[in-house]
Amino acid sequence: MKLNHYRKEWSGWLPRALDALSQDPxxxxxxxxxxxxxxxxxxxxxxxxxxxxxxxxxxxxAYDARSQAAFAASAIVGDATHRTFDLQTPDEAxxxxxxxxxxxxxxQDRESVLPRRTLRALGIEVTRNVVSWSGFLLDWPxxxxxxxxxxxxxxxxxxxxxxxxxxx
Amino acid sequence: xxxxxxxxxxxxLESSGIATAVIGTLHHPLLPAPRSLITPYRDAPCGPPHDxxxxxxIVSRAxxxxxxxxxxxxxxxxxxxAIS
Numbered sequence: 001m002k003l004n005h006y007r008k009e010w011s012g013w014l015p016r017a018l019d020a021l022s023q024d025p026x027x028x029x030x031x032x033x034x035x036x037x038x039x040x041x042x043x044x045x046x047x048x049x050x051x052x053x054x055x056x057x058x059x060x061x062a063y064d065a066r067s068q069a070a071f072a073a074s075a076i077v078g079d080a081t082h083r084t085f086d087l088q089t090p091d092e093a094x095x096x097x098x099x100x101x102x103x104x105x106x107x108q109d110r111e112s113v114l115p116r117r118t119l120r121a122l123g124i125e126v127t128r129n130v131v132s133w134s135g136f137l138l139d140w141p142x143x144x145x146x147x148x149x150x151x152x153x154x155x156x157x158x159x160x161x162x163x164x165x166x167x168x
Numbered sequence: 169x170x171x172x173x174x175x176x177x178x179x180x181l182e183s184s185g186i187a188t189a190v191i192g193t194l195h196h197p198l199l200p201a202p203r204s205l206i207t208p209y210r211d212a213p214c215g216p217p218h219d220x221x222x223x224x225x226i227v228s229r230a231x232x233x234x235x236x237x238x239x240x241x242x243x244x245x246x247x248x249x250a251i252s
Contacts, residue, residue: 048187104211119227122227137169148176162186
């Protein structure tokens with residue numbers, strides 16, 4: 001088994017954190033300051049070559065309720081998975097699974113958190129898939145090892161040379 | 169936490185050659201993000217519902233950031249005030 005030092009450190013923190021995270025409401029202040037973080041990387045800013053083509057990414061917990069399961073938003077450590085759905089998905093089919101923000105604005109107008117029509121109104125080409133995850137997640141090792149590489153691969157496969165991310 | 173995971177994803181995308189811009193509402197968690205635009209609209213980073221003119225201004229500003237060759241964080245309100 002390949003040793004992942006960050007996962008090892010995080011796995012040492014989790015058992016200590018579970019009691020506080022299991023309370024109702026969870027006592028985040030007791031444990032979050034001690035959650036191990038990965039080594040910070042500051043890559044050089046990528047440069048756009050050719051015509052702009054933007055991928056749209058959101059941490060709002062958006063999903064296509066017609067065909068996809070909701071994120072496990074109530075899980076103690078959140079949900080490190082992601083969804084992709086068609087840019088043309090009707091507003092009413094887009095639901096949000098995320099318990100750490102007020103969904104009122106997003107439900108009134110999806111453009112407040114997911115600016116699909118806004119980008120098109122500006123004449124910007126957008127890739128065919130929206131990429132979404134539910135941003136309250138504590139399993140960062142899985143997010144970093146498994147989910148982010150899939151997100152990066154999806155953005156490249158869709159032909160983007162830029163990405164707009166909208167966290168809530 | 170949303171903003172922090174967005175920063176993680178943005179850095180991974182930048183490392184792979186994809187330019188990124190983040191539209192968020194919290195300053196500190198976006199410090200690691202390569203390019204970010206901070207707006208004052210909690211739970212609606214692109215602007216309040218149905219304010220489409222404001223949505224266009226915010227998204228347009230974020231798209232402009234994509235062409236910055238350096239890491240940057242911009243406050244949307246301050247940028248608008250400087251323009252007007």
